[in-house]
Amino acid sequence: MSRVLIAGESWISQSTHIKGVDSFTTSTYVTGVEPLRRALESRGHQVVHLPAHLVPGQFPGDAGELSAYDVVVLSDIGANSLQLAPEVFEQGRPGADRIAALRGWVGDGGGLLMVGGYLSFTGFEGKAAYRNTALHEVLPVELLPEDDRVELPAGGSPSVLATGHPALGGVTGAWPSLLGYNRVRPRPGAEVLATLGDDPLVAVAEYGSGRSAVFTSDCSPHWAPTAFCEEWDGYAQVFGGLVEWLSR
Template sequence: MGKKVLIAGESWMTTSTHVKGVDEFTVHSYVEGVGPLKDALISRGHDVVHMPAHLVPTQFPGSAEALSAYDVIVLSDIGANSIQLAPSVFDRFQAGEDRLVELRNWVHDGGALLMIGGYLSFSGFQARAAFRQTALADVLPVTMLAEDDRVETPGGMVPVVVDGTHPTVSASGTDWPALLGYNRVIAKDGVAVPATINGDPLVAAGTYGKGRSAVFTSDCSPHWAPPEFCEQWLGYTDLFDGLITWLSEE
């Protein structure tokens, strides 16, 4: 049976300046990277809601009731600031709920959380993702680094499946394409690490209270996930369906 999944993040806006002789003009564009992941999950019967990054500050669920509209919350390339700093706090200086505390408590009471890697996941680029000192550090099955945690592997790095029996990776097989980078993390004691990259956790899964949490420390779309991984590899859908299914099991 398909699950109700909220994917927060996986979009960005780009500004470029074009200089033509003595004249210049600025062009803005909006891009979504959620396509491969969303399509993969929908193909397995999951009900997927995408919340683009620019809507997260105003629309991310801020209570157990609102979070419980979903079976699994997925954070992908969206930093802690966007979730914590609602306009009422950042613009109007009003105390309100800490949505990462609410998310932590929801998982503890039986919810499910997946974090996918990227420049604004875990600690991230110049540590700007900044999840390490938030309540979410309690929930994740890994410990985050205090510094920029990105490991760029532009020559390609092939993951290693070390436990092909774990439900998160059992359907995707052991022959994975190379990835172009990931966030370095440290597995907590007692969690499952069925897949690694460069000796570091790539897939890690564990429990928190009555709930479950998991991570995929590389990306679900370019640039760390090249087309060979997110478009051409048949195991891509099996991998993320396996993660969502395991997370939402009761």
């Protein structure tokens, strides 16, 4: 059993309703973590979810806090949310360099998985911004300097290059189509296990005494349709395999 922290995979949406000369707004809180949480828990892993709005104030700040986990998953949560704790952003006081702490923790034996989304890798309009951080060197891929999203509204079929790799959890057969991903480039020395088109979908690498991995599409809609994240038995095998490989 691995202890897994999933940071991100939640959001707040606000709508404006205009009726003649009057208008009002409504807000909803949404989580996208449940398919991933269920998949990992079905394989016996202990999962803690840190929603996106709590990341700035509560993400682990040093190796001691990170040691409570075997694997950290960053999913659709930008670098600013990790870097800008309230005391730094709102009060102008020095705080913990949490991305540097995460890099050091991986180098000392931790496992890091980044899952794709509009605020992963470089992200929508470059706002995820991991390319400019110390975490970039930890990833098994190199990030683009511009908006890296590739939308596939008609669907794209993954190609598996390393079926027998343990990080894929023993999954066999064709994978369901995906509706988009973040474009990245493989880093020298990394293993690309699956692709979408000519780009990495799943890649893994060693980093110091630890390991890192990426899944460049999403773990929930819209890029991961229900046929992928709810109806496909291989979903739990792939993400379970990644977590188990990362935690050795």
